[in-house]
Amino acid sequence: MSTANGGPGSGFNADMVDGKHSSDFAPVASPNFSGTVTMTGDIIMAQTNLWNAGNVSAINLLPDSGRFMGNDQEPLAQASNAPFTAPSTFAPYNGGTIASGGKFIHDNTDFGGTRGNMTSDVISLLSAMPSNPSRRYGVEFYIATITQGTGTNVPHPTVSSAYLLTSNNGFSMGGSGKYVTWSFWIRLKSGTNVIIDKKLKLYKNGVEMSSYVTLGPSDGWVHIQTTSDVSIGYDNAAPAIFAKAGDVVQLALPVVSLGGTGVGIHTSPIPRASLGYVAAPLASPALTGTPTAPTATVGTNTTQIATTAFTVQEIISRSRANILATPPAESDPITVYPSGLSMTFVGAGSGWTPNGGYGTVITYNVSDGRSFQWFMTHGSGADKSSSWIRVYYTGWSAWAKMITDVDYTAADVLAKIKTVHGPGSGLNADMVDGKHASDFAGKAASVSEFNVSAADTSTTALSYVTTAAGNYQVLVYLRVTATTTVTLWVTYTDVSGAQQTNLVTNQSFTAGSYSLLPLFINNTSGTGINVRISCSNANTVKVSASIVGV
Numbered sequence: 001m002s003t004a005n006g007g008p009g010s011g012f013n014a015d016m017v018d019g020k021h022s023s024d025f026a027p028v029a030s031p032n033f034s035g036t037v038t039m040t041g042d043i044i045m046a047q048t049n050l051w052n053a054g055n056v057s058a059i060n061l062l063p064d065s066g067r068f069m070g071n072d073q074e075p076l077a078q079a080s081n082a083p084f085t086a087p088s089t090f091a092p093y094n095g096g097t098i099a100s101g102g103k104f105i106h107d108n109t110d111f112g113g114t115r116g117n118m119t120s121d122v123i124s125l126l127s128a129m130p131s132n133p134s135r136r137y138g139v140e141f142y143i144a145t146i147t148q149g150t151g152t153n154v155p156h157p158t159v160s161s162a163y164l165l166t167s168n169n170g171f172s173m174g175g176s177g178k179y180v181t182w183s184f185w186i187r188l189k190s191g192t193n194v195i196i197d198k199k200l201k202l203y204k205n206g207v208e209m210s211s212y213v214t215l216g217p218s219d220g221w222v223h224i225q226t227t228s229d230v231s232i233g234y235d236n237a238a239p240a241i242f243a244k245a246g247d248v249v250q251l252a253l254p255v256v257s258l259g260g261t262g263v264g265i266h267t268s269p270i271p272r273a274s275l276g277y278v279a280a281p282l283a284s285p286a287l288t289g290t291p292t293a294p295t296a297t298v299g300t301n302t303t304q305i306a307t308t309a310f311t312v313q314e315i316i317s318r319s320r321a322n323i324l325a326t327p328p329a330e331s332d333p334i335t336v337y338p339s340g341l342s343m344t345f346v347g348a349g350s351g352w353t354p355n356g357g358y359g360t361v362i363t364y365n366v367s368d369g370r371s372f373q374w375f376m377t378h379g380s381g382a383d384k385s386s387s388w389i390r391v392y393y394t395g396w397s398a399w400a401k402m403i404t405d406v407d408y409t410a411a412d413v414l415a416k417i418k419t420v421h422g423p424g425s426g427l428n429a430d431m432v433d434g435k436h437a438s439d440f441a442g443k444a445a446s447v448s449e450f451n452v453s454a455a456d457t458s459t460t461a462l463s464y465v466t467t468a469a470g471n472y473q474v475l476v477y478l479r480v481t482a483t484t485t486v487t488l489w490v491t492y493t494d495v496s497g498a499q500q501t502n503l504v505t506n507q508s509f510t511a512g513s514y515s516l517l518p519l520f521i522n523n524t525s526g527t528g529i530n531v532r533i534s535c536s537n538a539n540t541v542k543v544s545a546s547i548v549g550v
Contacts, residue, residue: 058263060270061173061256062089066184067269068100068142072281075271079106079115084142089168090251095149096165101189101250103142111136121145125185125252128221129267139269144251145189148243155242158212159195162242165249170234173256181227181262182239183270184254188215191247197240199228206265221252225262327352327361334392337365354388354399375399442549444472445529449479450543452535461543462531466523470549474519476531477544480509484537490519493527509541520550 063071070085084100092098102119104126109117113136121143126135146165154164173180179200188194196202196213203225204213215222226239243249255263255270263270293305298313306314324344328336330352342363350357355377362374373396375388388399421427445464452459466472474490486509489502503516523529535541 058255058257058261058270060272061171061180061258062087062254063272065269065271066141066254067139068144069140075269075273079140084144086144089171089256090144090146090166090254091169092146092149093164093167094151094153094245096147096151097149098144098146101143101145101252104138104140106137106140108136113137119143121189121250125187125221128185128187130265141253141269146249146251148191148245148247148249150245154237156195156197156212159193159214159242161244162193162195163244164237165194165241165243165247167236168234168238170236171238171256172234173230173238173258178229178231179227179258179260180230180235180238181225181257181260182254183223183225183257183262183264183266184239185221185252186215186224186241187219187221187250188217188243189248189250190217191249192216192244194247194249195242196224196226197242199226199235199238199240201225201227201260203262221250223265225264227260227262331396333395334363334365334371337363337371339365339367355386444547444549446546447531448544450545451539452533452541452543453538455536455538456534458532458534460530460532462545462547463528464547465528466525469523469525472521472523472529473548473550474521474529474531475546475548476503476516478509478514478516479542479544480511480514480540481542482537482540483508483510484535484540485509486533486535486541488516488531488533488543490521491528491530491532492521492523494522495524 060066060075064073064085064087065075067073067080068084068087069080069082073080073082084103086098090098102122104122105113105116105118107113107115109115110123111134123135125143148163148165152163156162156164181201186194186196194215196215198209198212202209202211202213203223205223206225213222213224224239228235228238228240230238239254241249253266253269255266257263257270293307295307295309295313296302296304298310300310322338322340322342324337324342327344327346327350330350342365344361344363346352346357346359346361348357352359352361352375354375359375359377362376363371364373365371371392373390373392375390377386387402389402390397390399417427444466445462447462450461452461472492476488478486478488480486485506486504487502487506488504489500491498491500493499499521501519501521503519521529529547531543531545531547533541533543
């Protein structure tokens with residue numbers, strides 16, 4: 001065959017080219033390489049897209065790095081004591097709820113560590129991850145458990161009774177080439193099924209899907225990567241997860257990355273950009289160390305932070321009295337005085353009345369209108385040893401003279417007391433005529449007209465337990481209404497022991513009144529003195545008695 005009949009454009013179709021079949025070459029359109037592909041020179045892709053490249057560098061756009069530990073968590077921190085925090089980017093949409101499904105713990109006890117056990121949900125996730133080199137160590141994160149509510153907003157276009165599970169609350173995520181990719185682990189823990197809708201690209205465990213993905217409880221944990229078009233800068237429904245009422249769905253390690261490449265099947269949190277420090281939250285920040293702030297000018301009265309320097313200056317300013325070179329008139333209202341403390345000096349002819357007008361006027365003007373003024377005398381004037389005070393509310397009160405020991409002597413105090421002393425005054429003196437209360441007999445207990453209601457029965461008419469050892473006198477008076485036989489005795493305890501003394505023994509009494517001889521005894525502390533009586537006829541004897549400390 002002549003070479004003139006072959007070559008480009010000849011239409012000649014050989015079995016091989018340079019000894020190789022067509023299967024040994026990659027087609028120009030959609031080549032499917034295998035092995036390790038190397039390239040030299042520059043790679044130029046004009047108007048093309050790169051999809052599902054698992055080893056492309058990515059930064060997580062989610063503010064909590066997909067760890068469900070809150071936005072204030074340092075993304076590069078390995079371990080954290082932060083609690084589970086529901087993210088705004090996975091907010092239950094149809095009245096559902098979100099809670100922690102457990103935490104992956106660095107150096108966990110389940111796989112040989114010491115820092116605590118993990119939930120079965122976390123362990124099942126670790127088991128589903130491919131080529132996971134270690135289940136004991138790693139960056140800590142939480143699983144989110146979302147229970148679908150009963151709302152019916154945003155139904156799935158194909159699957160009946162399935163409605164949007166979460167909303168990202170308009171999360172701004174304009175991406176490279178107008179695309180954004182969500183990557184996450186998901187499973188249906190219980191319920192009917194969970195659906196991940198397909199927008200532009202959808203991968204299940206790294207395999208591209210032609211339509212939406214449906215998961216049941218038996219599917220376990222699945223890795224999802226879904227790419228959507230965000231030409232307007234957000235997609236409120238992304239990542240387009242749908243479920244039926246009561247379905248319990250679990251999510252872990254979500255990542256939002258720019259463009260359509262995703263992060264591949266990842267097995268740990270993909271961090272957001274680090275500030276290099278933990279940012280303080282806007283709400284109730286707990287600052288440590290020595291935080292500083294600009295120092296406000298003296299007199300500032302706003303919500304601006306007050307530094308220690310401002311506080312000291314403000315205290316000094318408010319405590320320093322304003323010196324008034326020209327004193328106001330005595331009748332001028334408080335409004336002519338500056339706020340806070342002020343001072344002025346007056347003398348003869350000033351019109352001020354205390355001490356003939358000689359003195360120093362100190363005024364404290366407060367904002368609520370309750371101000372006061374102090375007139376302090378000095379070396380001149382007829383009443384130079386005194387001071388006066390008055391207050392201002394709707395007007396000035398009269399001057400009140402402040403009493404000193406010069407103005408008010410002990411004799412003056414006694415004279416005042418005598419105007420209010422006597423019975424009912426409540427005046428409690430230390431002594432009476434130089435004697436203390438212990439120098440007088442005091443009634444300890446008393447009874448009047450005690451009726452002996454039973455015949456021939458020992459009855460206690462009066463009893464008293466002493467609070468201190470000492471001398472006591474027992475006084476008894478009987479009123480007899482009909483002839484009866486009476487026995488009356490007193491029991492007590494002295495240092496020798498229990499004692500009994502009869503004042504009357506089986507003595508007949510006719511109707512009348514009788515005063516018995518007093519009984520003087522010594523009684524120990526904490527023991528009883530008892531007046532007891534028995535009579536032959538009931539309701540015929542009335543006993544009046546007193547026990548007196550002497």
